[in-house]
Amino acid sequence: MAISTNILLIIALAPLVGCLLAGFLARFIGRIGAHSVTILGVAVSCALSFLVLYQLTVGGAAEYNQNLYTWFQIGHFNASVGFMVDRLTAMMLVVVSFVSLLVHVYTIGYMRDDPGYTRFFSYISLFTFSMFMLVMSNNFMQLFFGWEAVGLVSYLLIGFWYKRPTAIFANLKAFMVNRVGDFGFLLGIAAVLYFLGTLDYATAFANAPSLVGRTLQITAGTQWDAATVICICLFIGAMGKSAQVPLHVWLPDSMEGPTPISALIHAATMVTAGIFMVSRMSPLFELSSTALSFVLVIGATTALFTGLIGIVQNDIKRVIAYSTLSQLGYMTVALGVSMYSGAVFHLMTHAFFKALLFLGAGSVIIAMHHEQDMRYMGGLRKYMPITWITMWAGSIALVAVPFTSGFYSKDAIIEAVGESHRWGAHYAYFCVMAGVLVTGLYTFRQMYLTFHGKERFTIAEHHGHGHDHDDHGHHEPGVLAHAPKESPWVVTLPLVLLAIPSLLVGFFTIGPLLFGNWFGSAIHVEAANDVLAEMGAEFHGPLAMALHGFTQMPFWLLLAAFIICTYIYLFNPAMAGKIKAALKPLWTVLDRKYWVDNVYFALFARGGVMLGRGFWKASERGVIDGAMVNGSVGVVHRIAAAMRRLQSGYLYHYAFAMILGLILLLGGYWLVGPGLAGQ
DSSP states (O other): OOOHHHHHHHHHHHHHHHHHHHHSSSSHHHHHHHHHHHHHHHHHHHHHHHHHHHHHSSSOOOEEEEEEEEEEETTTEEEEEEEEEHHHHHHHHHHHHHHHHHHHHHHHHHHHTTTTTHHHHHHHHHHHHHHHHHHHHHHHHHHHHHHHHHHHHHHHHHEEETHHHHHHHHHHHHHHHHHHHHHHHHHHHHHHHHHHHHHHHHHHHGGGGGGTOEEEEETTTTTEHHHHHHHHHHHHHHHTTTOOTOOOOOHHHGSSSOHHHHHHHHHHHHHHHHHHHHHHHHHTTOOOOOHHHHHHHHHHHHHHHHHHHHHHHHHHHHHHHHHHHHHHHHHHHHHHOHHHHHHHEEEEHHHHHHHHHHHHHHHHHTTTTTTOOOGGOOOOTTTOOHHHHHHHHHHHTTTTOTTHHHHHHHHHHHHHHHHHSSSTTTHHHHHHHHHHHHHHHHHHHHHHHHHHOOOOOOOOGGGGTTSSTTHHHHHHHEESSSOOOOOOOHHHHHHHHHHHHHHHHHHHHHHHHHHOTGGGSSSSSOGGGHHHHHHHHTTTOOHHHHHTTTSHHHEEEEEEEEEEEEEEIIIIIIIHHHHHHHHHHHHHHHHHHGGHHHHHHHIIIHHHHHHHHHHHIIIIIIIIIIIIIIHHHHHHHHHHHHHHHHOOOOOHHHHHHHHHHHHHHHHHHHHHHHHHOOO
């Protein structure tokens, strides 16, 4: 059985067709037509993605790697459009298409009153197409196209409500921060082309061993290992897309976009691109222990320190956003210890429960008339039972309660870091272990503040309907036009469908994905770096692993977080204020997000403005306006003024000039004439 090229083309292009129809023909097909064509396009891609996964795993189909179109060729360098579809790609296609499909369905309910309804559907279909092109690419040029395309569409979606200044600031911030990462990514691709002479994955990976011993002089007198330079530059791109410290600042602000796109960005598309890319580049990263240590330390720092910020957030979506940062840190840590399959496994499980949490938060926001501050919620479980139950399902998966999907992927990462002997592993182990407690604290705090305890909102019919959408002005906090109620089925059905894999998929997939060499040749790990081989000897199945998990330190830390939050938010709410007052300096540090945004704004934003103003004064006002424009005008003016004095209009002036001219002419002839005659 062979994978059909036509099937792969339909997977990639179906969302694009839906995007174009919804975008350009919205006036003719209307709102129903717009969501119908986009959902149909993604549904077709999803169904065919499952078919491709089936063909590769059960049907015995060979991996697909073909160029379909040559974009340009210069000498022996060529850039092509082609697909590489192996098990890594197939799994990403299934995750992206499934989550995207549910987000599309959910959007019908969430965006029903928004005037930009058809535009939003067009954008999210384009987002899905861009991610497909990224994961299906078989060369660096196409990878970069998909990489930039998801960045562009995220810019459009984060700033979807373009009348809000905060949304415009957020999408510009995301765009600029990602340009920093993409610059490093582009340098990495250029280094691959320089050292390996190709942009094709298969050729580059086959030639990767030739990098051993080769160096590059970046600074005078210092030789840098070629593989290390390539991998660090490529990972800088991943730091931007996957929001790793210090390029993480854009992700929390992306909450300014509508909730469905928050779920899509954070769960299955943009932020997972960096994790996927490093996993795909495993043959290169395995050549540089230095680069992997760099990846490990960055990921560990992100996992712990961004999670701590989530504890002090009051916006329900921002808590989940900082949770995403922390979980991306866990994935990056797995990459750093050469556990690429573990990183992709956590990417998959995380996609389900994080999409569930974001969509659940959106359901709460709908019920609360777009109030996002958890301090004005409470007691919602009796109003929204389906949302309550499904969000608890996502939450216990996030905190890694044994038997949930999050437990299998997250616990495996923690154990792998403990087994690793790579430089930075001890620091990383502390961060990922402490991160378990932190994750429990912000997750249980969020659930208790939102669904449990006393109601902290009032219902007043005479206040009207508040604002019906995020970009429609403001309403009085904590005052609702009417009682909250469960969201419609187009909102709750995706929650239920996401809750099932959030709880179950890890149990059935951990064996083959981590210990069964399921990815095959898609992921390459050197024998000396293979921590999974050591862990595999102790793995006796998912049931034994979960039962053993109840006796391990992560579970006890999780239990401690549960007890702390239960006591504070259910039995002694006043304690929260006392703890905040007692730990005021620490709370301030976390509330200000370690002042990273302030430093960036002062150093780069204001610094850039000052630099631009300096160039403007020096070049435009000084050189262009001053010297070139006004200066040339002044010269012409002075010459003209001098010439005007010669044109006096008096006859005797002209007669005097004629006589003076004649004298000069004769004198000149007298001096020069004899010499000319002699010649």
